[in-house]
Amino acid sequence: MTTETAREDGLLAGLARFCHRRRRLVLLLWIAGVLAVAFAGFGFGAASDNDFSGSGSESAKAQKLIERHFPEQQGDTLTLAVKADRGIDDPAVRRKIEKVVATLDASPVTGPVVSPYRNPALVTKDRRIARTTIPLTSQNVKASEVRPLVTAVKDASGGGVAFGLGGDMAQKAETPGQGPGEAVGVLAAAVILFIAFGSLVAMGLPIVTALMAIVGGIALMKLVGYVFPAPDFTVVVSALIGLGVGIDYALFIVTRYKEALRDGDAPEAATVKAVTTAGHAVLFAGTTVVIALLGLVAMGQRLMTGVAIAASVTVLVTMVAAVTLLPAFLGFAGHRINSLRLPRRTSRADRHDPARPSRTRRTRRTPAERWAALVQRRPWVAAVLAGTGLLVLAAPTLSMRLSLPDASVQPHDRSSYASYRILSEGFGPGYGAPFVFAAPVASKDADLRPIVQAVAGTDGIASVTPPQISADGRAAVFMAFPKTGYQDEATPRLVHELRDDVLPNVPGGEDVHLGGPNAVTIDFSDAVSARLPYMIAIVLALSLVLLVALVRSVTIALQAAVMNLLSIGAAYGVLVAIVQWGWLGTALGFPTSMPVTSWVPMMMFPILFGLSMDYEVFLISRVREEYVRTGETRTAVARGLARTAKVITAAAGIMIAVFTTSLLGPDVAVKQIGLGMSVAVLVDATIVRLVLVPAVMELCGKANWWMPGRRTNPQAAPSPKEPAAV
Structure with missing residues (x-):
């Protein structure tokens, strides 16, 4: 029995025949399934989780201590920043500032707002820049509820007075949706497919298959989020991956189907051949992508595990669609796969398609064959030039720095960026990157002055706030503001210096945890840098095993x-x-x-x-x-x-x-x-x-x-039938 015959009698062949013959049932099941999962996932899916602090990092320990002993300090906050050219004490300027403060204070999602006129610490010495913090009433406040506040603050700017509203929720509130990116991507893919296939029907099948799979995959991903929470960027990244691989996988199968039709196969036989050859490779390729994605679990980051599972779910759904939904579509299309063709003159290259069987292939080589022959005549030159070029492109990787985006890297027309710019000018670039120190204490009379003085005396620290003892007398917190900003290279060095050199050398300093949003970013980036080699090694090992099993060659x-x-x-x-x-x-x-x-x-x-x-x-x-x-x-x-x-x-x-x-x-x-x-x-x-x-x-x-244990090379006599391959 030949390889091709064996495949056509296997599980994939049976699945392809079933989906082709029962195409109406398969299509209805897919439509009903996608609608049901979409209703549940998009309507009742898990919310995103953007806590990158991990579980064992110093910043996570600080956060747990604060949550346990300072419950009143939980919840998001906004920061209003004001810059007045004539100073905030100008009567007209003061009316404008107090009106904005009153608007923020009157919102149902904000707590009491302290006017900067009531606290001198909220105003710079020259009285030109002021700030105040606005607490949000709940941790469940939505970005849509904060958006009117951002709009009101932006609209108030003018006449020599600039306002900015900062904070995570403000940043989310004014960040528009992803926009037309995915739609443009689908349109571009359609154009490429139309050029490749020359037929609207052949073009449409991969796109429709991929879109249905993506909708189902992302909705299912949101339901899986209850078990494996993932950050908010997961949906966009999964959509990009799913759209790309979904269209590509369908493209490979449709290409093989069209080749089988040109060879004289009936539509059902062509579908079986396409699924048992290209579909087989699609399942292997998709499995490789899933295994590679699951390598993220090796990072030891809870949210990255969620991203790995979520993206894998999307890829798995696209794989299933490629070998079930697409064969059903091919059953509907039949010989009409080439309908609605692109008008063009048939060229000699078209008449002698290199994908045809060897008996009809022309003697004259194709451009791809001539290019391969050119490279093969000077293989050392080609390999050295290509390898050197790739190494040159890769060289900047050695200077890669990692961080998470903050307001300072947002578009400059955003209110959050205006807040960052004003606060940096008035209170220093480190105001938006504070360090939060938390420590357990024995009583309300605990003396943290030596620790505070040691931190304040560290080069790179601009100012330190007095320590605050919790109501139960079991913990204390204070803040320090660095002289450098959130994204500055010196800020992570300062964090490591405080943790490694300053705090351990102060009595009681070994119990102090340095946290805060800035430290969370630094800890997460350090964890990524430390564990990335392990993930690479695991992905390499597993992928090599799979590839050896498929191509039966260790060398390749x-x-x-x-x-x-x-x-x-x-x-x-x-x-x-x-x-x-x-x-x-x-x-x-x-x-x-x-x-x-x-x-x-x-x-x-x-x-x-x-x-x-x-x-x-x-x-x-x-x-x-x-x-x-x-x-x-x-x-x-x-x-x-x-x-x-x-x-x-x-x-x-x-x-x-x-x-x-x-x-x-x-x-x-x-x-x-x-x-x-x-x-x-x-x-x-x-x-x-x-x-x-x-x-x-x-x-x-x-x-x-070369393959261990194999004495001969994988050679066989030429066969008039085309072997099963992708």
């Missing part, structure tokens, strides 16, 4: 791992150059240079490694098929590249289009991950697949197919 699996690391490293380097160094940053929508968001490189690696393995699977499967047919590595690589060039280029184009549209959105962190993934896919589909793969495989020769 190792090649794939190294090349994927190079392409991801290049993406990291470009991201650092644009985001952190500011090269072309403004042109790409970044308001200012900033550190790379802490979770971005951690999230990028498993996603990109999984996607790179997708392309590796689709390319190497064809190369191995040709090698089994001919026994000649050079010919196999050239033909495998020719047979996959069009579909991999289209798939990469779709990924790049989808990921790049994140630059249209307002979230600087999502912009970063979209940019990084776009660069990685571009590098992988060009430098890696078109240069490194043919060059390295040419250099390795028969060693490409």
